[in-house]
Amino acid sequence: xxxxxxxxxxxxxxxxxxxxxxxxxxxxxxxxxxxxxxxxxxxxxxxxxxxxxxxxxxxxxxxxxxxxxxxxxxxxxxxxxxxxxxxxxxxxxxxxxxxxxxxxxxxxxxxxxxxxxxxxxxxxxxxxxxxxxxxxxxxxxxxxxxxxxxxxxxxxxxxxxxxxxxxxxxxxxxxxxxxxxxxxxxxxxxxxxxxxxxxxxxxxxxxxxxxxxxxxxxxxxxxxxxxxxxxxxxxxxxxxxxxxxxxxxxxxxxxxxxxxxxxxxxxxxxxxxxxxxxxxxxxxxxxxxxxxxxxxxxxxxxxxxxxxxxxxxxx
Numbered sequence: 001x002x003x004x005x006x007x008x009x010x011x012x013x014x015x016x017x018x019x020x021x022x023x024x025x026x027x028x029x030x031x032x033x034x035x036x037x038x039x040x041x042x043x044x045x046x047x048x049x050x051x052x053x054x055x056x057x058x059x060x061x062x063x064x065x066x067x068x069x070x071x072x073x074x075x076x077x078x079x080x081x082x083x084x085x086x087x088x089x090x091x092x093x094x095x096x097x098x099x100x101x102x103x104x105x106x107x108x109x110x111x112x113x114x115x116x117x118x119x120x121x122x123x124x125x126x127x128x129x130x131x132x133x134x135x136x137x138x139x140x141x142x143x144x145x146x147x148x149x150x151x152x153x154x155x156x157x158x159x160x161x162x163x164x165x166x167x168x169x170x171x172x173x174x175x176x177x178x179x180x181x182x183x184x185x186x187x188x189x190x191x192x193x194x195x196x197x198x199x200x201x202x203x204x205x206x207x208x209x210x211x212x213x214x215x216x217x218x219x220x221x222x223x224x225x226x227x228x229x230x231x232x233x234x235x236x237x238x239x240x241x242x243x244x245x246x247x248x249x250x251x252x253x254x255x256x257x258x259x260x261x262x263x264x265x266x267x268x269x270x271x272x273x274x275x276x277x278x279x280x281x282x283x284x285x286x287x288x289x290x291x292x293x294x295x296x297x298x299x300x301x302x303x304x305x306x307x308x309x310x311x312x313x314x315x
Contacts, residue, residue: 001075001093006193007033007054007105011065013188017181022059026067028177029109030054033071035162035174036108042158042281042300043150044088045227048076064191065181071105088148100147106192107144108159109178111137114198115159116175117206119166125207132201143196154301157262161281161298162223164260179206220286221295225279226252228303231259232275247297252282259297269302277303 007029011017017025037052051074058068077089091098114137121128141152163171182188182203190198226249234256235246245259261267270276279301284292 001077001089003073003075003093003097005037005071005073005092005097005105006057006102007036007069007071007109008102008193009067009106009109010191011181011185011188012191013064013182013185015185016061017065021177021180021183022061022065024177024180026056026059026177028113028175028180029067029069031174032109032112032178033069033105035112036105037071037073039108039112039158039162040092042162042225043148043154044086045279046077046086047089050074050076103193103196104144104147107140107147107196110190110192110196110198111140111144111155111159112163113175113178114140114202115163116171117179119163120172120175121207128205128207130205132199133205136199136202140196153264157264157300158225158281161262161300164298179203183208220288222284222286222292224282224284226282227279228277229280230275230277231280231297231299233259233270233273248294249280249282249297253294255294257294257296259299262298262300265299265302279303 033054034052038049041047041049053072055070057070060066114133118130118133121130141155145152145155189200229249231247231249233247246256247259248256278299281298282294283296285295286292
């Protein structure tokens with residue numbers, strides 16, 4: 001299955017962005033748009049994005065600055081589930097993309113950018129106010145959830161699971177160029193199709209030095225979403241969701257690794273359980289030879305019964 005999704009964005013501001021800022025933003029948008037496509041694996045169980053490429057359709061240095069890209073992707077759906085392919089899959093890979101999905105990639109790009117800059121600020125500027133950034137991010141999760149018929153908590157959980165383990169430098173490398181055209185323009189806002197936007201109030205909370213050069217690009221890591229797998233619990237801490245837990249996934253590996261519970265999961269719901277069925281994101285270290293070693297399980301959702309397992313891996 002193949003599809004093409006648009007990514008269109010405007011920097012609504014007075015004056016012009018510098019050539020350097022535009023160049024930075026194009027590189028950032030290319031990377032973020034690819035990331036956004038692979039996030040769909042978490043929102044559509046059974047979907048695997050096998051390949052994605054991003055091409056530039058338009059850059060207009062007028063007021064507003066406009067950028068339009070196209071994300072072409074090759075996807076597969078788990079064979080055992082092909083009789084029940086969700087409508088969203090047929091819509092995204094059909095001959096004509098329904099209008100309701102024209103802003104999907106842009107919404108996800110905006111959320112990744114806001115999440116990333118907030119986490120960089122947490123580390124480098126912990127005292128800096130970011131209420132408007134967080135409110136803007138939360139609003140976008142609601143809009144995206146309505147678009148693809150999943151809860152805002154599911155939208156948020158998958159995104160945080162994919163990026164929560166990244167170091168500030170790694171996150172900065174994703175988002176550093178996204179905000180570059182708006183720097184020095186206090187009235188600027190970033191607008192996508194359908195009215196989704198990053199408001200001027202949120203942009204004004206971002207300090208310029210919150211986007212450092214990444215020193216972690218050489219670090220080789222990988223993430224894989226796994227749906228409906230059995231997680232064997234080795235250690236638990238009823239008082240904490242971010243530490244004190246450990247487990248392994250027999251279908252994937254036998255080594256015990258740290259396990260993080262998503263904030264939507266009540267630790268008490270796992271009391272006295274030796275194993276659970278659920279959706280997870282597994283983090284791996286990747287050696288120079290390509291060998292993947294699991295380093296952490298992030299439990300996203302608990303399932304009540306076992307169904308056919310779906311595996312999707314970040315490319």
